[in-house]
Amino acid sequence: EPEVTQTPSHQVTQMGQEVILRCVPISNHLYFYWYRQILGQKVEFLVSFYNNEISEKSEIFDDQFSVERPDGSNFTLKIRSTKLEDSAMYFCASSGSAYGYTFGSGTRLTVV
Amino acid sequence: AQSVSQHNHHVILSEAASLELGCNYSYGGTVNLFWYVQYPGQHLQLLLKYFSGDPLVKGIKGFEAEFIKSKFSFNLRKPSVQWSDTAEYFCAVIGTSYDKVIFGPGTSLSVIP
Numbered sequence A: 001e002p003e004v005t006q007t008p009s010h011q012v013t014q015m016g017q018e019v020i021l022r023c024v025p026i027s028n029h030l031y032f033y034w035y036r037q038i039l040g041q042k043v044e045f046l047v048s049f050y051n052n053e054i055s056e057k058s059e060i061f062d063d064q065f066s067v068e069r070p071d072g073s074n075f076t077l078k079i080r081s082t083k084l085e086d087s088a089m090y091f092c093a094s095s096g097s098a099y100g101y102t103f104g105s106g107t108r109l110t111v112v
Numbered sequence B: 001a002q003s004v005s006q007h008n009h010h011v012i013l014s015e016a017a018s019l020e021l022g023c024n025y026s027y028g029g030t031v032n033l034f035w036y037v038q039y040p041g042q043h044l045q046l047l048l049k050y051f052s053g054d055p056l057v058k059g060i061k062g063f064e065a066e067f068i069k070s071k072f073s074f075n076l077r078k079p080s081v082q083w084s085d086t087a088e089y090f091c092a093v094i095g096t097s098y099d100k101v102i103f104g105p106g107t108s109l110s111v112i113p
Helices: none
Strands: A005-007 A010-013 A019-024 A031-037 A043-050 A053-057 A065-068 A075-079 A088-095 A107-111 B003-006 B010-014 B019-021 B023-026 B032-038 B044-050 B056-058 B064-068 B073-078 B087-094 B107-112
Touching: A005 A088, A010 A019, A019 A031, A019 A088, A019 A107, A043 A065, A043 A075, A075 A088, B003 B087, B010 B019, B019 B107, B023 B032, B023 B087, B032 B064, B032 B073, B044 B056, B044 B064, B044 B073, B073 B087
Parallel strands: A010 A107, B010 B107
Antiparallel strands: A005 A019, A019 A075, A031 A043, A031 A088, A043 A053, A065 A075, A088 A107, B003 B023, B019 B073, B023 B073, B032 B044, B032 B087, B056 B064, B064 B073, B087 B107
16 A cells, blocks of 8 residues: 655754655645644644645744645655754645545654 | 544553543534554554444454444444554544544553553
8 A cells, every 4th residue: 555655754953953854645645734743742733735835734834834845756844943842753644535644654853 | 623532541451351442523514533543653553434434433453433423422442452552542533535634632552461
């Protein structure tokens, strides 16, 4: 069964640095999402993306965050200037007519 | 407001005991419901989902869930748990297939051998 692939699996970055989390959604899916899970807390929606633009974003998704689909296969989440509280597991997901809503394995971001 | 609540924060069971994890949701309109499992150090894995049809849904690893529309509930059950079922369980709701998923706070299950 097709998977949503995320890289890297773990990233450590210094506070104030920019970080880019990468995702390869399921081929032919048209809707893409980012979620995050702070350790010990529930999974929270960040942003959804369709037709090359943001379709919905949460209040967490402030000006420090951006998303992009730079080519036909990748979907990225950029955090411009990381803060300690950005430390979390970030999940990418994609949705479409085939295979339904699928989450990736996550990227654990640690900001030090 | 759209929300999902889970009845228990932490459940401890002995092996072979029966499991029922409660989930209630608040969501206007048609809903699709999920249960996800997250094993220690691993990613979210879909256990089962309800989109339509038979409200009793069977998933992987012997899990099942029942959608009771009148009670806005989607409880997860397993007749006999194993140590390997130790994990965090998340109930989640979505409107259409393309909406954001709204997760419950999770229930941590510990199964004692």
